[in-house]
Amino acid sequence: MRRMSQRDRREAIIDAAIEVAMENGLGATTVRDVAGRMGSSSGLIHHYFESMDLVLAGAFRRVAEKDLATSRDELAVLGDPVTQLAHFVNTYFSPDRDPAFQFWLDAWSEAGRNGALQQASSSLNVEWQQTLLTIIESGVDSGDFECSDPFGASWSILSLLDGLALQIVAHRTVLSRAQSIVWAAGTIERDLGLPSGALRHQAPVGASAL
Amino acid sequence: MRRMSQRDRREAIIDAAIEVAMENGLGATTVRDVAGRMGSSSGLIHHYFESMDLVLAGAFRRVAEKDLATSRDELAVLGDPVTQLAHFVNTYFSPDRDPAFQFWLDAWSEAGRNGALQQASSSLNVEWQQTLLTIIESGVDSGDFECSDPFGASWSILSLLDGLALQIVAHRTVLSRAQSIVWAAGTIERDLGLPSGALRHQAPVGASAL
DNA sequence: TGCCCAGTTGAACGCGTGTCCAACAAAAAG
DNA sequence: CTTTTTGTTGGACACGCGTTCAACTGGGCA
Secondary structure, three states, X not given: OOOOOHHHHHHHHHHHHHHHHHHHOHHHOOHHHHHHHHOOOOHHHHHHOXXXXXXXXXXXXXXXXXXXXXXXXXXXXXXXXXXXXXXXXXXXXXXXXXXXXXXXXXXXXXXXOOHHHHHHHHHHHHHHHHHHHHHHHHHHHHOOOOOOOHHHHHHHHHHHXXXXXXXXXXXXXXXXHHHHHHHHHHHHHXXXXXXXXXXXXXXOOOOOOO | OOOOOHHHHHHHHHHHHHHHHHHHOHHHOOHHXXXXXXXXXXHHHHHHOOOHHHHXXXXXXXXXXXHXXXXXXXXXXXXXXXXXXXXXXXXXXXXHHHHHXXXXXXXXXXXXXXXXXXXXXXXXXXXXXXXXXXXXXXXXXXXXXXXXXXXXXXXXXXXXXXXXXXXXXXXXXXXXXXXXXXHHHHHHHHHOXXXXXXXXXXXXXXXXXX
């Protein structure tokens, strides 16, 4: 196996763990599978990570951080809060995000039994909520939104979206993505005092919304 | 070990599986643990269930069905739709339901990999949604609620509640139960054209709402 | 060129897993 | 009181798990 620096090897291990977890689930990701994916021996993993739990927490953290960063980058180039929120809602159920969302489901389930995972999961959930909070606050400032409790609204909206996404990813055919967008948009518009349809006036960017 | 009829033994196995899964989680529930809890040999389980996956799916189904039945019984004795919905929202985050909700988290996570679990999980989720739908429809009929899409509203409200409950159970301290009730009630009131505070005018029944 | 140390190996350890099945015992049928 | 049926036993099997560690490289420095 090609030698690497400590930094590179740690990254490579996490990369391999992500690939395996995408196929088998976080909970079913084993040391040997990760080593096999890397093309290395299994002993190598424990030379860089104290335990397998830390590898899994690292894998989740990386996937979730990248997903969040992508979302923030997309929001950054959009002008007003209404457009930003519309984009947020219209892309939340994109099939592209399904694998990352399965990671979230695994993390929420495992959080009670894996301390490192719980920490990663809860802190990243807070970051998503803060992303939403920033949009809402700027919308209240600009007069686009009417909301007396932006903090509560950010948690409510995120929870609504997560609850719907959960049905889509876990149960596949119970809810359609397009339908979920319409329902979420309606509830959020009422929550923020927006006119009906305000969050749906543009097609989702780069996402097939079936 | 005392002999039982096929029916009783199957029930006893599921009972024992539930007890174990309450402590260790669905995914960490083993044949030997279940047998030990029953005080029987481990071979007995496979005399009644083709595989361990079916035992776990059975355990989830039983817990979720009982939880649902309890909720429906409580709703049945309440008069008007507003009171029913208020009860629904005020009790959804009760600590009593935490163990059952952890079962849901496990089921949602495993659904993609355990067919029997996915079927149980998705059909029971639909039953919860239908419970909500019945309340909403009767409220629309009685003129208490204003809602053009009761079906969509039922899914949105359930998803909002699940999303909040998920934070409470998986992350423990990120959100408080009382706060979540207030947020959910606010959003639902706006969704159904209720006056602000309509769903919070009574204290939760038999639930410490910390 | 030769040494040294960091990166890497892979077998071994103890334990746990689901599944299987021949043997056993208790209840029911004759 | 036998015989048959049926619920139950518990060890065997093959495998997989996370973790450990002495032995083994191979690249960079002296």
